[in-house]
Amino acid sequence: MPSEFKIIRRVEFSETDMVGIVHYSNFFRFMETAEHAFFRSIGYSIVSNQTNPPVGWPRVHASCDFRQPLRFEDEVEVHMIVTEKKSKSLSYEFRFRKLNANPIVEVARGKLTVVCVTCDPQGKMTATHIPREIAEKIEVAKPL
Amino acid sequence: MPSEFKIIRRVEFSETDMVGIVHYSNFFRFMETAEHAFFRSIGYSIVSNQTNPPVGWPRVHASCDFRQPLRFEDEVEVHMIVTEKKSKSLSYEFRFRKLNANPIVEVARGKLTVVCVTCDPQGKMTATHIPREIAEKIEVAKPL
Amino acid sequence: MPSEFKIIRRVEFSETDMVGIVHYSNFFRFMETAEHAFFRSIGYSIVSNQTNPPVGWPRVHASCDFRQPLRFEDEVEVHMIVTEKKSKSLSYEFRFRKLNANPIVEVARGKLTVVCVTCDPQGKMTATHIPREIAEKIEVAKPL
Amino acid sequence: MPSEFKIIRRVEFSETDMVGIVHYSNFFRFMETAEHAFFRSIGYSIVSNQTNPPVGWPRVHASCDFRQPLRFEDEVEVHMIVTEKKSKSLSYEFRFRKLNANPIVEVARGKLTVVCVTCDPQGKMTATHIPREIAEKIEVAKPL
Numbered sequence: 008m009p010s011e012f013k014i015i016r017r018v019e020f021s022e023t024d025m026v027g028i029v030h031y032s033n034f035f036r037f038m039e040t041a042e043h044a045f046f047r048s049i050g051y052s053i054v055s056n057q058t059n060p061p062v063g064w065p066r067v068h069a070s071c072d073f074r075q076p077l078r079f080e081d082e083v084e085v086h087m088i089v090t091e092k093k094s095k096s097l098s099y100e101f102r103f104r105k106l107n108a109n110p111i112v113e114v115a116r117g118k119l120t121v122v123c124v125t126c127d128p129q130g131k132m133t134a135t136h137i138p139r140e141i142a143e144k145i146e147v148a149k150p151l
Numbered sequence: 152m153p154s155e156f157k158i159i160r161r162v163e164f165s166e167t168d169m170v171g172i173v174h175y176s177n178f179f180r181f182m183e184t185a186e187h188a189f190f191r192s193i194g195y196s197i198v199s200n201q202t203n204p205p206v207g208w209p210r211v212h213a214s215c216d217f218r219q220p221l222r223f224e225d226e227v228e229v230h231m232i233v234t235e236k237k238s239k240s241l242s243y244e245f246r247f248r249k250l251n252a253n254p255i256v257e258v259a260r261g262k263l264t265v266v267c268v269t270c271d272p273q274g275k276m277t278a279t280h281i282p283r284e285i286a287e288k289i290e291v292a293k294p295l
Numbered sequence: 296m297p298s299e300f301k302i303i304r305r306v307e308f309s310e311t312d313m314v315g316i317v318h319y320s321n322f323f324r325f326m327e328t329a330e331h332a333f334f335r336s337i338g339y340s341i342v343s344n345q346t347n348p349p350v351g352w353p354r355v356h357a358s359c360d361f362r363q364p365l366r367f368e369d370e371v372e373v374h375m376i377v378t379e380k381k382s383k384s385l386s387y388e389f390r391f392r393k394l395n396a397n398p399i400v401e402v403a404r405g406k407l408t409v410v411c412v413t414c415d416p417q418g419k420m421t422a423t424h425i426p427r428e429i430a431e432k433i434e435v436a437k438p439l
Numbered sequence: 440m441p442s443e444f445k446i447i448r449r450v451e452f453s454e455t456d457m458v459g460i461v462h463y464s465n466f467f468r469f470m471e472t473a474e475h476a477f478f479r480s481i482g483y484s485i486v487s488n489q490t491n492p493p494v495g496w497p498r499v500h501a502s503c504d505f506r507q508p509l510r511f512e513d514e515v516e517v518h519m520i521v522t523e524k525k526s527k528s529l530s531y532e533f534r535f536r537k538l539n540a541n542p543i544v545e546v547a548r549g550k551l552t553v554v555c556v557t558c559d560p561q562g563k564m565t566a567t568h569i570p571r572e573i574a575e576k577i578e579v580a581k582p583l
Contacts, residue, residue: 020331020341021174021324025167025223025486027562031498032165032467036309039464043308047368053308054367054457066463070502076564079169079342080335130459132508164475164485165468169342171418175354176327179320180453187452191512197452198313198511210319214358220420223486224479274315276364309464311457313511318453367457 010148011088012045015106018081028076035069038101038117041087049144058138064121065132067096071117075105082106083114088148095134096122102151154292155232156189159250162225172220179213182245182261185231193288202282208265209276211240215261219249226250227258232292239278240266246295298436299376300333303394306369316364323357326389326405329375337432346426352409353420355384359405363393370394371402376436383422384410390439442580443520444477447538450513460508467501470533470549473519481576490570496553497564499528503549507537514538515546520580527566528554534583 016037024030043053051057053064077083084104091098101117124132160181168174187197195201197208221227228248235242245261268276304325312318331341339345341352365371372392379386389405412420448469456462478485485496509515516536523530533549556564 019324019328020168021176021327023169024164025169025171026495026497026558027169028497030165031501032464032471035464035467036307039309040307043368052368063458065458065460065508066505068502068504069463070500072500073498076497078562080331080340126458130510163468163472165471170351170353170414172353175357176320176323179323180451183320183453184451187512196512207314209314209316209364210361212358212360213319214356217353217355217357220353222418224475224484270314274366308456309462312452313455313457313459315457320453 008146009045009049009144010146011086012041012048013084013086014041014044015082015084016040018077018079018083020079023079028078031071031073034071034073034103034115034117037083037085037103038069038071038087038099038119041085041101042099042119042121045087049141051141058140060125062135062138063124063126063132065124066119067122068118068120071115073115075112075114077103077105077114088151089145090147090150091120092137092142092145092147094136096120097137097145100151152290153189153193153288154290155230156185156192157228157230158185158188159226159228160184162221162223162227164223167223172222175215175217178215178217178247178259178261181227181229181247182213182215182231182243182263185229185245186243186263186265189231193285195285202284204269206279206282207268207270207276208241209268210263211266212262212264215259217259219256219258221247221249221258232295233289234291234294235264236286236289236291238280240264241281241289244295296434297333297337297432298434299374300329300336301372301374302329302332303370303372304328306365306367306371308367311367316366319359319361322359322361322391322403322405325371325373325391326357326359326375326387326407329373329389330387330407330409333375337429339429346428348413350423350426351412351414351420353412354407355410356406356408359403361403363400363402365391365393365402376439377433378435378438379408380430380433380435382424384408385425385433388439440578441477441481441576442578443518444473444480445516445518446473446476447514447516448472450509450511450515452511455511460510463503463505466503466505466535466547466549469515469517469535470501470503470519470531470551473517473533474531474551474553477519481573483573490572492557494567494570495556495558495564496529497556498551499554500550500552503547505547507544507546509535509537509546520583521577522579522582523552524569524574524577524579526568528552529569529577532583
């Protein structure tokens with residue numbers, strides 16, 4: 008059962024800052040891009056009406072440890088694994104590896120915890136059980 | 152009647168790129184920030200249910216000419232004027248001035264055209280007349 | 296001789312806004328991503344020390360006309376063509392097409408003009424002739 | 440001696456996502472904006488040549504816990520305190536409060552650890568002692 012996913016992206020110019028490295032806030036965007044690709048890999052979109060009621064996945068915790076910088080046009084692999092599956096939340100870990108280094112080097116590690124919610128018409132979010140059809144497709148990975 | 156607005160912002164670190172200057176896409180964010188402050192100044196939010204039906208303002212044209220770069224911690228004044236008010240659209244011009252230069256220098260000029268729309272439940276947008284209570288509060292400015 | 300390039304990207308969650316569509320400033324990021332891939336296709340990076348002296352390419356004009364919105368997970372093709380090659384500047388046009396529409400639909404058109412510059416140690420930019428080894432690899436495209 | 444700082448910002452349209460709330464990556468931008476204002480308050484810029492040699496402050500750890508969403512035009516106070524001052528690093532904590540709520544509500548808490556570095560001409564960073572003139576102006580705050 009799916010429990011991990013890898014994406015590769017090339018660092019874009021607009022993701023760099025005046026120090027010449029990827030601005031750290033972008034690592035959180037990259038994590039999410041891997042998560043969303045993981046959801047597509049199991050047949051779902053992170054934002055959709057595929058379940059009844061529709062559910063959303065706001066982040067309740069995010070962290071990242073940065074070891075080495077990424078620079079313009081670097082190729083970075085974002086490797087996501089599912090580390091916890093509770094009735095109403097999922098947790099992930101991420102490894103960022105710079106592929107155009109020799110040898111390939113891990114540049115950062117991240118974590119996310121997301122909660123499954125329903126939204127009322129005013130936008131108020133309430134935690135809810137992960138729909139069974141989604142939960143059945145997600146497995147906790149072996150630790151890296 | 153209101154026809155212009157000025158905001159001042161300090162360039163943030165995350166708005167710079169590896170060349171050490173403000174990434175050009177941010178000038179379009181800055182224009183919008185001035186527009187939204189202008190709307191607040193006449194008692195409206197650019198996104199709200201204050202009118203019946205609610206209306207939105209997607210951009211149909213945006214342009215900018217860049218003369219000099221902005222850098223981290225520069226103070227920039229964004230001066231917006233209304234240049235055209237049609238039944239279903241508004242056009243603006245923008246002057247960007249670097250206030251921490253001596254003398255103060257114009258660094259960029261921009262233009263936006265936005266259309267008043269309603270959205271159906273699926274998100275499809277249809278151009279509509281600007282609600283009278285909004286149109287009555289906006290006047291075309293004298294050219295700069 | 297190379298005179299155009301196409302890239303495809305999938306709209307990311309962080310590129311959407313509260314209206315549910317891609318924020319218009321991102322179209323300017325997408326244009327640049329196509330331009331930088333074009334430069335790589337001719338053996339250069341848009342930011343490098345490959346020439347002596349090193350040159351940069353600040354934007355002096357950018358514009359975009361928006362016809363239809365893009366949404367989360369849409370696949371967009373950005374087709375860039377070189378429309379003008381002067382001694383110190385290049386101009387491009389861009390067509391944005393939504394590939395996951397049936398039929399495929401053009402959603403936006405953009406333009407960029409960039410100037411070739413050298414930078415002194417203080418970061419001051421001065422327009423300069425496009426290095427011959429780069430100019431020789433770029434040709435003006437036939438109009439679309 | 441300075442050990443904390445508060446800034447207030449209004450949520451901008453481009454900071455929202457399709458769910459209608461501030462994209463979580465922006466909380467990391469907001470933290471940094473408070474940090475940079477704190478540095479200005481003690482007479483320094485986070486990026487400058489004011490010390491010999493010049494120093495930079497890359498992030499080595501960042502985390503945030505999200506309790507409630509922020510929305511367009513919300514006013515958020517970012518309260519930063521210095522929680523640790525080591526010879527080569529600083530740690531901060533952040534409280535995000537939504538000021539236009541009644542009562543005012545804490546919406547998120549964050550942490551950052553930044554390391555003082557020098558850069559060689561190739562951009563390689565090496566951890567270094569915090570320059571005395573800066574260290575003397577920063578004090579660890581009482582816990583919140």
